[in-house]
Amino acid sequence: GAVVSQHPSWVICKSGTSVKIECRSLDFQATTMFWYRQFPKQSLMLMATSNEGSKATYEQGVEKDKFLINHASLTLSTLTVTSAHPEDSSFYICSAPDRGNYGYTFGSGTRLTVV
Amino acid sequence: GENVGLHLPTLSVQEGDNSIINCAYSNSASDYFIWYKQESGKGPQFIIDIRSNMDKRQGQRVTVLLNKTVKHLSLQIAATQPGDSAVYFCAENNGDNFNKFYFGSGTKLNVKP
Numbered sequence: 001g002a003v004v005s006q007h008p009s010w011v012i013c014k015s016g017t018s019v020k021i022e023c024r025s026l027d028f029q030a031t032t033m034f035w036y037r038q039f040p041k042q043s044l045m046l047m048a049t050s051n052e053g054s055k056a057t058y059e060q061g062v063e064k065d066k067f068l069i070n071h072a073s074l075t076l077s078t079l080t081v082t083s084a085h086p087e088d089s090s091f092y093i094c095s096a097p098d099r100g101n102y103g104y105t106f107g108s109g110t111r112l113t114v115v
Numbered sequence: 116g117e118n119v120g121l122h123l124p125t126l127s128v129q130e131g132d133n134s135i136i137n138c139a140y141s142n143s144a145s146d147y148f149i150w151y152k153q154e155s156g157k158g159p160q161f162i163i164d165i166r167s168n169m170d171k172r173q174g175q176r177v178t179v180l181l182n183k184t185v186k187h188l189s190l191q192i193a194a195t196q197p198g199d200s201a202v203y204f205c206a207e208n209n210g211d212n213f214n215k216f217y218f219g220s221g222t223k224l225n226v227k228p
């Protein structure tokens with residue numbers, strides 16, 4: 001079945017630095033990638049939608065200059081958390097539509113801790 | 116996002132019993148719903164889906180029921196097993212973008228051996 005590979009699985013960074021998270025579709029082309037954030041014991045919150053070859057669209061309240069999204073190819077989308085602060089610590093998950101069936105396929109998530 | 120919420124944040128069941136997890140949604144235009152299972156530290160995993168032209172769909176040990184009148188759906192797990200312990204989310208398609216979903220708040224299912 002469709003697989004979305006997400007890296008890194010966890011990262012610790014200092015406050016003020018930037019962190020890049022990658023999501024790759026391994027056996028299918030993902031023209032669209034969705035990025036979610038999940039705080040402990042909470043649901044997934046859709047942050048933005050990346051589209052290959054065009055600008056990402058952000059959900060209301062999500063700072064596009066802080067969460068830079070790039071969809072460089074049909075198999076790669078990246079999320080960069082810029083000037084990270086402790087409140088950005090969260091679980092970030094990407095997902096891509098699975099054209100075959102089953103809605104869409106999720107990456108394994110990235111646990112970001114900003115210290 | 117859409118307001119998709121759950122009635123029960125935590126559900127504890129005995130192994131072998133049946134589990135029922137509920138979800139309410141607010142957008143009457145939503146036409147596609149998915150139930151996901153999320154184990155600790157992992158991404159969500161598809162369980163079962165249902166379209167708005169159906170009121171019931173069955174999978175292996177799982178059944179989803181959709182009541183469009185009251186905008187409610189439920190996930191039934193038969194003969195619950197310890198491996199079913201996880202957080203379960205319903206996700207709602209907003210009707211404008213087939214692949215764009217909003218998630219409910221989740222229910223944690225604890226299966227006691």
